[in-house]
Amino acid sequence: MKKLAVRAAAAVSLLTLACGCSPGTSGDEGKRVGPLKSYAPADRKQAPAWSGETVDGKKIDLASYRDKVVVVNAWASWCGPCRVEAPGLSQVNKDLKSKGVAVVGMNVDASVANARSFEQDKKLSYPSLYDPSGRKLLQMPEGLANPSTYPFTLFFDREGRVAASYIGPISESKVRSIVTPLTKE
Structure with a gap:
């Protein structure tokens, strides 16, 4: 139990220090251009089976968003760029x-x-899955993003597959430019 507490404290420390953009490349199946990595439909992997609760106890299940283009943004209140993009x-x-x-x-x-x-200060119009341990983010397919660097954003197609990832703060116009072609698939 003590080891788990030490690991959790270390993870929080790393997350706090790592807030910011850290673009890089990994894997051959996707194409990374700067902070954006996109996947052709034939190369897309199934999204993780994320479910849980919001900070207010409401249930969220990513599978319930099937048939929608889903933008998943990983954030933390202590992350300055997260505050800007919200x-x-x-x-x-x-x-x-x-x-x-x-x-x-x-x-x-x-x-x-x-x-x-x-959430209240930024008047979020969308729900957020509460994952204080970061364990859900560790279920991502390897190479999508670095779950110790925030913010990052994942884009899922209507079939629940990972279509793109974006490491670092993302602008509203960039989100629109990524989701618009996905809505036409």
């Missing part, structure tokens, strides 16, 4: 809902109070 993600969620696009957050805050405050 309003744009909320706007995309509102504007593109009718086109079958949904934004879902993946919140790695250790503090429920800080996470709730972030």
Whole structure:
């Protein structure tokens, strides 16, 4: 039990130090251009089976978003770039809902109070799965993103497959440019 507590504390420390963009390349199946890595439909891997609760206890299951283009943004309240990009993600969620696009957050805050405050302060229009241990993010296919560097954003096609990943802060216009072709598939 003590080892688990030490590991958890070390993970939180690493997450705190790692906030920011750390683009790189890994794997041959996707094409990385700067912080964006995209996958051709034939090379896409199935999304992880993420489910859980929000900080308010509401259930979220990524599988329930099947038939939608899903944008999953990993964030933490202590991450400055996460704070900057949140309003744009909320706007995309509102504007593109009718086109079958949904934004879902993946919140790695250790503090429920800080996470709730972030959501209220930024007026998030989308739910966030609460994952303070970061274990759900470790279920990602290798090479998509570095789950110790925040923020990062994953894009899933209507079949629940990973279509793209973006490491670092993302603008509203960049999100729109990635999801628009996915809505036409």
